[in-house]
């Protein structure tokens with residue numbers, strides 16, 4: 001007997017070897033998908049009727065700072081350097097472990113409700129993030145954000161913290177958690193420090209999560225300092241590889257794109273954050289045309305201001321169209337791949353498709369809504385018309401985290417209340433310092 005059978009749904013497999021099934025069945029056992037078919041004789045403890053809904057792989061959010069939910073709407077409409085240096089960093093200086101715990105719980109609740117099954121996070125107090133992920137049931141690739149600022153002693157301490165986190169958390173929660181090194185960016189970490197991180201990551205067999213060429217200011221700073229851009233500098237120190245997750249990658253030359261492609265770097269595109277901070281437009285279609293693995297991320301809630309992947313998909317598609325002046329650029333199907341298959345590849349997850357033997361990381365999207373009818377093409381609706389609140393069920397590793405809009409893995413109201421309380425107390429400490 002299986003654990004879960006989902007029946008009567010439109011199965012959007014995202015699997016190139018298996019077409020979507022109009023009225024199909026997904027069978028789940030021991031955290032895995034054991035069958036994807038039109039009919040089954042199998043019985044299960046839980047049978048979910050997905051009539052009028054789409055059954056699809058959940059989203060992978062490849063760049064977040066989950067704890068930053070506490071800064072949602074706190075400092076808007078500012079340039080990145082002003083935003084970070086004068087608003088966010090002073091506020092982050094007051095953050096405590098319990099704040100990050102509360103903020104990350106709020107983030108995980110939002111992600112579960114909006115169909116995200118895994119996220120790549122870079123922040124502080126990562127043990128708290130680990131605990132939240134462990135309890136929530138989500139998957140995550142977690143990294144302690146190391147900010148060295150050309151201070152060798154600080155660099156040593158940061159690397160030590162990064163390593164300690166990896167030693168303790170990599171592979172935890174039945175393998176739902178992986179841990180990465182998180183050097184913040186090439187304009188906040190020295191070349192020497194980045195070389196050490198690369199060496200350590202190789203030695204520890206850990207991946208690396210880093211911001212790359214998010215702003216023109218970074219590009220200019222790098223040119224002044226090294227006479228070359230971040231991508232060239234990182235390439236020179238042999239930093240790149242398939243184990244690198246590079247967020248943003250907005251200010252790339254054609255040569256930079258070749259370097260990223262040839263080194264199989266995973267690129268996390270964060271269009272909403274890039275638009276809100278007016279960072280620029282990443283050359284996504286050019287990267288995809290080269291065969292690079294481009295996935296999607298929301299960035300933190302202070303620059304988005306939510307963690308919804310539907311909004312991110314739509315924005316990604318529209319932004320490429322207007323950038324290239326080509327309405328055929330980044331079609332719905334391709335942007336769905338970025339949010340699922342490509343994200344899973346970036347984090348090395350056996351997820352991102354509804355496929356036999358893959359992780360049972362499945363969401364059900366309710367199509368019985370005014371804004372989703374009539375229905376000609378499922379990918380079109382998912383990208384251009386659906387929203388976070390259309391997700392009715394979220395399953396990760398075969399565990400139902402949300403069933404028919406009811407969150408089962410945490411007390412929703414308590415998480416919201418505690419997030420709000422933590423933010424209020426945090427801001428009174430920040431104000432007291434002013």
Ligand SMILES: O=c1[nH]cnc2c1ncn2[C@@H]1O[C@H](CO)[C@@H](O)[C@H]1O
Nearest residue numbers: 065088122123124145211299300303
């Ligand atoms: O868009 C961004 N660009 C650069 N840094 C960011 C962005 N969003 C958040 N952080 C910052 O990165 C650190 C993570 O450990 C935090 O300081 C966070 O505020």
Ligand SMILES: [Zn+2]
Nearest residue numbers: 211247299300
């Ligand atoms: Zn970021």
